């Protein structure tokens with residue numbers, strides 16, 4: 001789990017991860033946009049990946065680091081985008 005956390009922090013350099021226990025990592029949000037360059041011409045960047053072996057029709061994973069249900073998206077990206085001018089949205093994993 002720690003290796004995954006370190007990789008995630010590297011993908012979001014403006015977000016600070018603080019190790020609070022052996023099993024939990026708290027992500028402290030910054031007030032800056034986290035997407036400096038990807039698809040800045042669209043209001044919200046949402047990408048979809050389709051896979052065969054998924055036990056639900058669709059799962060939304062957070063990419064803004066603001067979700068209280070991280071790693072799942074809870075819609076917190078809307079508030080983040082409005083406050084910072086960012087355009088980040090979730091990664092959707094859908095069943096094929």
Ligand code: FES
Nearest residue numbers: 062063064073076
């Ligand atoms: S809450 Fe983070 S992408 Fe939706």
